[in-house]
Amino acid sequence: NGRVTAIPTPTTELAGWRHAYSGKVRDLYVPAETPEGATPERMLVVASDRVSAFDHVLSPGIPGKGELLTTLSVWWFDRLAGADGGRSIPNHLAASHELTLGADGQANTPDDLKSLIPDAVAGRAMVVKSLDMLPIECVVRGYLTGSGWAEYRENGTVCGIALPDGLSNGDRLPEPIYTPAYKAPLGEHDENISYERTVELVGAERAAELRDLSLEIYARAAATTEAHGVILADTKFEFGIDDNGVLTLADEVLTSDSSRYWDAAAWATGTTPDERMASFDKQIVRDWLAANWPAPREGEPPALPADIVERTTARYRELLERLTAA
Numbered sequence: 001n002g003r004v005t006a007i008p009t010p011t012t013e014l015a016g017w018r019h020a021y022s023g024k025v026r027d028l029y030v031p032a033e034t035p036e037g038a039t040p041e042r043m044l045v046v047a048s049d050r051v052s053a054f055d056h057v058l059s060p061g062i063p064g065k066g067e068l069l070t071t072l073s074v075w076w077f078d079r080l081a082g083a084d085g086g087r088s089i090p091n092h093l094a095a096s097h098e099l100t101l102g103a104d105g106q107a108n109t110p111d112d113l114k115s116l117i118p119d120a121v122a123g124r125a126m127v128v129k130s131l132d133m134l135p136i137e138c139v140v141r142g143y144l145t146g147s148g149w150a151e152y153r154e155n156g157t158v159c160g161i162a163l164p165d166g167l168s169n170g171d172r173l174p175e176p177i178y179t180p181a182y183k184a185p186l187g188e189h190d191e192n193i194s195y196e197r198t199v200e201l202v203g204a205e206r207a208a209e210l211r212d213l214s215l216e217i218y219a220r221a222a223a224t225t226e227a228h229g230v231i232l233a234d235t236k237f238e239f240g241i242d243d244n245g246v247l248t249l250a251d252e253v254l255t256s257d258s259s260r261y262w263d264a265a266a267w268a269t270g271t272t273p274d275e276r277m278a279s280f281d282k283q284i285v286r287d288w289l290a291a292n293w294p295a296p297r298e299g300e301p302p303a304l305p306a307d308i309v310e311r312t313t314a315r316y317r318e319l320l321e322r323l324t325a326a
């Protein structure tokens, strides 16, 4: 297991905020007046244009990606808060942070929060409640592909869950399955774990709540995307606990980084895996890296070529346009 590529510390100073942490894609800031080591009430989550695959941050970044991810996350938080007709799922957007998409397709931020978001990161930043994050990546798969397909081919299971015989890469599963992973500290690889292991990590009640909520969100989101001719093949959620003990949806949600999205028409008529899984997501980058930087992937990854960068931006943008179209 190689170490992940080092993450550059952001060089931009953001007035009113102090840089606290950088993940592979997002930079976290706390209010400048927060005492060192203290947990503030609110944080600023800034999505960068960085792209990671196989746990390595690649270069160059994907221009406009941070903004697309933020807009898409905010759109989904809003749907899941009830705009899709379902019950309201608590999310980490700060209380008065009812972001909605304006007619121009850009995220609108109420004025009081707008003033908190520095111009340098406008459009790709969210003011959020800081949560006690759970160390579990809540993965839901409705279709068989990626590491799930690899495991199924080996022994007929996905994360230990037995599946019917005879499935092919890209097939729809009889029903969506919950396949959690342990969220490894920065610099280590996430690892698939059993449901029982999540019980050990967070207790029986929280583990069941995580599973049920993840499956509920997936089902609602998949219904939404299908209405727009898009398949939500799989996705990953992160949750945290707020000050009142409420399980809260955090980080990014249902973005092209955290999900696999395919064109439904191509899937229905395609005959090869490539034709069936015409993706609106990071698979373009993963596939290129897999072909051009074989395992064990040591040292620095090769630079992404311009056409891969352009195609990724175009597909991320197309997804947003399709989903938000009336």
Ligand code: ATP
Pocket (backbone or CB within 6 Å): 022, 023, 024, 025, 026, 027, 028, 045, 052, 092, 128, 129, 130, 131, 132, 133, 186, 238, 240, 250, 251, 252
């Ligand atoms: P990846 O998402 O690629 O697996 P990562 O999670 O390490 O990697 P980022 O998503 O870039 O990288 O980092 C965002 C970090 O912020 C994560 O550690 C995430 O758990 C944390 N985070 C997100 N929302 C909140 C929140 N509301 N409160 C506290 N931490 C949060």
Ligand code: MG
Pocket (backbone or CB within 6 Å): 023, 238, 251, 252
């Ligand atoms: Mg993350």
